[in-house]
Amino acid sequence: MPGCSTQGKIQAIWNGIWNLQVPHKVKHMIWRATHNALPTLCNLGRRNVVSCVRCWSCKSESEDTVHALWKCSSLFVLWEPDGVLKKLLRYNVSSFADLWMMVLDNRHCLDVNLLAIIFWMIWSRRNSVRLGEAAIEIRKIRQQARLFLSRFPRSPGSETSLPKGSAGLGIVIRDGSGGVVGAMTERVHLPSSPAVVEAMACRRALLFAQELGCVDCSVEGDEEVIINSIVAREVLNPEYGQVIQDVLTLAAGFQFCNFSLVKRIGNTVAHFLARKAVSGHELQVWTDSLPADIAPLVTRDTL
Known part of the structure; x- marks a missing residue:
């Protein structure tokens, strides 16, 4: 910073x-x-x-x-x-x-x-x-x-109550050796399908990478239909096509950017962060470290 x-x-x-x-x-x-x-x-x-x-x-x-x-x-x-x-x-x-x-x-x-x-x-x-x-x-x-x-409601505990109809985005950014550069969780309104959530996570990951000053990035996700759509540049799907278009536009701003499919077991940290988003604050960010309850999972992810 x-x-x-x-x-x-x-x-x-x-x-x-x-x-x-x-x-x-x-x-x-x-x-x-x-x-x-x-x-x-x-x-x-x-x-x-x-x-x-x-x-x-x-x-x-x-x-x-x-x-x-x-x-x-x-x-x-x-x-x-x-x-x-x-x-x-x-x-x-x-x-x-x-x-x-x-x-x-x-x-x-x-x-x-x-x-x-x-x-x-x-x-x-x-x-x-x-x-x-x-x-x-x-x-x-x-x-x-x-x-x-x-006019902004600030009642005690209002941010930590479990909202109805919400989903969580979990993102972790690593350097070339696997070290954590940054991580974030964000709670969003529940989209129409899990595929849309994955597309939104890809978009938010690229924005987060930009904000951290990354110039090259490799994006890994475990939702096959979304990763394949991004790689094939398919933007006509009525559910998530516009989000895919946003992803492609953001990706063009990096010197190098690619997308690859990983097994869910290799994406454990992101999924736990996503769960943390649903039950916690609307938006949380960590740099160079992870929450104590998630840090042990880092070594279990397949890079």
Whole structure:
């Protein structure tokens, strides 16, 4: 993760994100920001998608993640009324991960849930402006964020109850020697068939690999019909054809990407993670390690 030097800090940041009492879409956006995975102008410039990386709002600084969500002068109206945020603004941070760590260190005097929603609204507004759509005034974002947060249900235990009609996606990413690079679980609405779940897992695995900065990948799955459809580039199936199309589009963004069928016994970790998703939090992510109850299964998977 950019800007974080120890595994302990990285895990603290992850915990600080997944323990937020905000909607999943907000958590996911914060997670992408901490991993420098948002399509800021600087990130797009590195991929030769845009030639100019100057911020559209202030028109003076390059738009990286820290600038877009925190340091742009147009955002100061949001931070200056809050004494703690105004103080944090004085520090120079090299990455959003470092900024988020500072926020967590000051959570005793900051409403971290509210700040996460403010960051999400800033990014949503930025995208609306870019597309020429109607956008909220910056000075009104804090007020709207408070209203948004007040309407979000945060009853104790609500996230851990077993939802009806849900399925779990379990993903583990390894390096060339089989070591765990990252793992995640995500709970989704129950699709029409197990094949659709497998297709969705393939799509989410590729997104996760992108977010972790992988350039080459080999995707393994145990649902034969889905793996065969991806390899044959068959996208006309009414149930999962669109998901297969998404998979192929994402795969094209890697330098190398292939798909292979494995036996279910060789995919044990992913299946246990999927079960964990159904009965646990909506979204959980681990880097460089796995939960203690699943880690022993790693050596049993056939690579």
